[in-house]
Amino acid sequence: MKIESQTQMYEGSPWCLGRYESFEINKPKLITLLNHDYVIWKDKQGNLNALDNICPHAGANLAKGGHIVEFEHKSCLACPYHGNKVQFLGDGKVIVDGNISTKEIQPVLPLQVVNGLVWTYGLNWEEQNGKSISQPIEPRLPIPDYKNINFLPEYNPQLNLSELNHIYSFSESFNGNIDQLMWNAHDGEHFAGTHYDSMLTKDIKIENLTQDENKISWQIFLHKRDDKQVNKNKMNPLVNDVVIQCINSFLPSLLILTNEIAKGKLFVGIAYSYPESPTKTKFCVDGYLNFKYAWWHKLLKFPQKGNNFRDTLLFEDLTILNNLYPTFNKKIALKNDTPAELAMNYLKNQNY
Numbered sequence: 001m002k003i004e005s006q007t008q009m010y011e012g013s014p015w016c017l018g019r020y021e022s023f024e025i026n027k028p029k030l031i032t033l034l035n036h037d038y039v040i041w042k043d044k045q046g047n048l049n050a051l052d053n054i055c056p057h058a059g060a061n062l063a064k065g066g067h068i069v070e071f072e073h074k075s076c077l078a079c080p081y082h083g084n085k086v087q088f089l090g091d092g093k094v095i096v097d098g099n100i101s102t103k104e105i106q107p108v109l110p111l112q113v114v115n116g117l118v119w120t121y122g123l124n125w126e127e128q129n130g131k132s133i134s135q136p137i138e139p140r141l142p143i144p145d146y147k148n149i150n151f152l153p154e155y156n157p158q159l160n161l162s163e164l165n166h167i168y169s170f171s172e173s174f175n176g177n178i179d180q181l182m183w184n185a186h187d188g189e190h191f192a193g194t195h196y197d198s199m200l201t202k203d204i205k206i207e208n209l210t211q212d213e214n215k216i217s218w219q220i221f222l223h224k225r226d227d228k229q230v231n232k233n234k235m236n237p238l239v240n241d242v243v244i245q246c247i248n249s250f251l252p253s254l255l256i257l258t259n260e261i262a263k264g265k266l267f268v269g270i271a272y273s274y275p276e277s278p279t280k281t282k283f284c285v286d287g288y289l290n291f292k293y294a295w296w297h298k299l300l301k302f303p304q305k306g307n308n309f310r311d312t313l314l315f316e317d318l319t320i321l322n323n324l325y326p327t328f329n330k331k332i333a334l335k336n337d338t339p340a341e342l343a344m345n346y347l348k349n350q351n352y
């Protein structure tokens with residue numbers, strides 16, 4: 001199909017699959033990355049294991065009903081179909097009728113945990129003599145150094161996720177590609193469009209825009225609307241007169257937003273995405289604060305209100321993204337498109 005052949009999945013980029021903490025012990029989870037399904041589980045020792053999700057006996061979906069059992073003190077995944085006979089170890093070896101294979105049978109998806117996030121480059125799958133053969137994808141970009149980013153305040157000069165309080169998670173797939181998501185994430189102009197009734201934005205100003213290869217950073221000043229409708233809007237108490245969002249993006253997979261919500265109080269949003277297929281993309285956001293909610297914050301329902309606000313913004317973005325046409329003739333540019341245009345240029349020139 002024309003659209004699919006034009007759509008890049010940027011093989012060789014590091015993809016973030018989520019917070020290490022978000023994987024629950026002994027609960028297998030299905031993920032789709034670069035057109036292939038994998039099952040991931042965290043064992044009792046805290047190790048993450050990730051394997052091809054298709055059982056090589058009769059094609060069972062291992063993540064759907066596969067359960068964790070112990071074999072000679074090792075954690076393994078029992079197939080939901082014939083798990084009394086067949087179990088999988090995290091290193092790809094398989095136990096059949098109580099005997100461990102000498103070699104890897106089930107392909108392993110290599111994972112790395114860096115500063116609290118789980119990363120992978122994925123596997124390349126090819127048909128050879130009627131069989132699917134996989135190989136680890138060669139890295140073309142390093143895993144981002146997201147400890148040292150621009151615009152961090154003096155009281156929080158490095159970003160260590162383990163020192164922050166995790167308060168929010170969002171994870172959805174949409175019908176579209178990484179380019180479309182990267183445009184949206186770098187789009188300065190859409191705050192007064194897509195988010196007109198949530199961010200209540202009137203004017204937008206972009207400052208301190210810099211680019212170093214796949215790293216783009218900028219600040220965006222959002223000035224609040226002052227029309228009569230704003231007073232009646234339920235988002236009104238949640239939006240400051242000027243919102244300064246500081247953004248550090250690491251194309252094509254990670255974007256970090258920092259925002260001082262009050263003096264000394266920092267919100268950190270970690271947004272990451274990966275291609276499930278050329279036309280389906282997973283989009284996730286985790287939110288953190290550098291402080292803990294006080295009892296009176298809870299009494300006033302600040303945590304829920306804040307998270308509902310974030311849900312609203314992200315659903316507004318997803319609605320736009322789910323309805324974009326994949327191809328069009330670009331004939332118009334807007335003033336605050338610059339970060340998005342830099343991002344698109346970088347991606348276009350990569351010859352992935």
Ligand code: FES
Binds near residue numbers: 055079081082
């Ligand atoms: S399908 Fe998995 S062991 Fe039979």
Ligand SMILES: [Fe+2]
Binds near residue numbers: 184
């Ligand atoms: Fe948005």
